[in-house]
Amino acid sequence: MSYMNKFEEQIIICKECLKGISQKINNNGVPSNNINYQNLYDELYKLSELLPTHLAIYQKRLHDFILPNLKVRDMVSYNQWGQQIIFPCTGINPYTLGEVIATLIYIDENKHEYDNIWVNIHPCIIQSSQKLFNDAHYAESVEAAFLEINVRIKEIIKLKTGEDIDGVPAMQKAFSVNNPIFKLHTDIISKTGKDIQQGYMELFVGAFRCIRNPKAHEKISITKIEAIQKLHFASLLMYEIDKAKINTL
Template identity: 35%
Template sequence: MRNTYTNEIAELHKWVENTDYQLGTGLSFLHTEVEVQVTCQRICFIANCIQEEYPFYASHLPVISQRLFSGNRLSGFTLNSAVFGELYIITQQLFSEPINIQCWTNIHPRIVQKSKDVFCDGHFDSAAEKAIKELETRLRELFQQLKPGAGVPTKIGDIVGALLGDNGVFHFCDTSTVSGKDQRRGVKLLFDGMFAAYRNPAAHANLPYTKREAVEQIMLTSQLMYILDRPCLL
């Protein structure tokens, strides 16, 4: 549905822009029955797709579709300019932000770069997979940085162990205290669990994700990415 939604909002945006241009000429014109039917069906379809992200727009767009045109097939259909003005504003926002992207403001920039556009296109599973792949890339970079000259292990679990194990080289917290040791051990378990639960299965099959599942995985990946940004304590 999301791929279809992206296409439909693009088509509605195109129609709105063209209609706005025609209105700007000051000339009166009529709309065909087919144009009216397609436009109203498109508006209602979009409303159905955005119930979670934009509940007010979702409830108001069907009302707009009912009031947007007046007339009949014989005499032609005219446009309600006031209602069109509402549709214009709503369409501009939906076209620029097809999915509510507020959650991305706190996501790690590297994850945003790899996953945000894919997520906003509705490819939630791909967005989650790209996020965890970027986390793996960062781990490999950190290994090379802290162990120059050493060969980077093929298995990600070996990299996590070399960085975050009891004798690991990435010291992001004070392990001279009990709480510091607990934090380090807990963080390593998070990394191990993340790759065991998400990265390894995804390497063998395409995993379907709902929007909620993708957001949860992306946020956890972002949290772990920020941990890797901490300075290494000597």
């Protein structure tokens, strides 16, 4: 499941949780401070960890205000000897519940106003590059994406052949038309199969000659748009690795 699908699914889970609480309050007359807070707390926390960058202010609000105040405060009393007695409470704070409802409505209505570049990006590229990109380290985010590809290819080559190579030589060996490690077509004997295998080998080799290697050896600055284009390219290559059949050497 993609990152955005998880985010949207978690919104639905939180809405269902609130719906159940509302039914208890409105239909059964149960006050919120008599409804256990834990399930709602857990689901809101999961949601807060999935919020995209354009909703970062609501992540902060959930962490700093809503979640710490979701539970009714424990009751404190003193016995005749002045000793403090704490009566734990597990109910939902009615004032904070109103904040939860308003916040969830806003998040749900604005969930699609995210940075669209990540919607179809490979999860491994998101994991390696998203934070760097969001922090405006555009060249570094691209370098991290192609490093992720390099590591994945390198590990498979070493596993299959025992060779410890990376970069351009690794791409040439992995996607070679003659006895490749990664087969990108079911029939690499046919002209179509050979063309596809050759074409993708050239794409992988070209990526490491033109994109990764210069960045790895020099301090290069690129724009946000250039980074987006290169991240999509890295994602395409990573998806091709997913689809490839590992050849038995």
